[in-house]
Amino acid sequence: MKNNLTKLKWDSNFFSKNIAELHITNGDELENPEFQSNHYDLIVTKQHQDLHIETQGFEETFKETKVIFSKYLNEIAHEISHEIFDTDCFPKEDKYFFQLAYESGKYSRFLLDPGFGETKFKELYNLWVINSLNKTFAVKTFFTMDENLGATGFVTVQKSGKTAKIGLIATHPLLQGKGIGTCLLQRAENYCIENGIGTMDIPTQEQNVGACNFYQKMGYAVQERIILKHFWKK
Known part of the structure; x- marks a missing residue:
């Protein structure tokens, strides 16, 4: 899968951390070396199905369903x-x-x-x-x-x-x-x-x-x- 990470500039500035967002479409599986090489502190993923995500070097700390x-x-x-x-x-x-x-x-x-x-x-x-x-x-x-x-x-x-x-x-x-x-x-x-x-x-x-x-x-x-x-x- 190609990297679709988007830096969240406002969030990054406010929290003094490098934060990016990733929209995952149905059937996608995140297994991308660029995911580790962008030097982000936090990746926020958004998806409509609870799909498995490969995140070497990162730890899932929180999950919610926005309605x-x-x-x-x-x-x-x-x-x-x-x-x-x-x-x-x-x-x-x-x-x-x-x-x-x-x-x-x-x-x-x-x-x-x-x-x-x-x-x-x-x-x-x-x-x-x-x-x-x-x-x-x-x-x-x-x-x-x-x-x-x-x-x-x-x-x-x-x-x-x-x-x-x-x-x-x-x-x-x-x-x-x-x-x-x-x-x-x-x-x-x-x-x-x-x-x-x-x-x-x-x-x-x-x-x-x-x-x-x-x-x-x-x-x-x-x-x-x-x-x-x-x-x-x-």
Whole structure:
């Protein structure tokens, strides 16, 4: 098989490691001397079937199944029971949402693979919040709040043409199961309906059973499953 490694420049710079990505199509088997000669610290493989991979000089440390949920949006807006705030109208400092961001990423491969570490995970999600609020990553950020707890939930909405995607969504651990997540997602859907966006996508991890069940309950169906593996250089 020819080498199809692609260097992930942003990831490499952020984590100060040489990181590459490899897409493996069905029937391919990774047994390539170039895999060892590129001097990468980490190879991230993506595949739709859990195929065996030959990785001399590298060790598999992590595996997850990324699930992308999708839903065609009804043109009728939801009636929402919780008060939802828009950061465009009610600005908040970036750090106001950091703890919620960590909650949203508790199943993230950047946290669960020890090759990255919790410190870099938090730096990554802090940056995600910052770039969502300044609209580099997201077009909208909606949130709920409490005088004592601060931010109790938030959701960021990304947009590409007629399709939107949830970037981050989380509810305060003490308030989960009380309908906040439902209202936040409905508010995000309402924004899409108001702006002529017909489809919403939500990526998560199959291992995050609670989130998967929630999205299915909200009318989302699995569009794609991708198996990701991390191979660190020994």
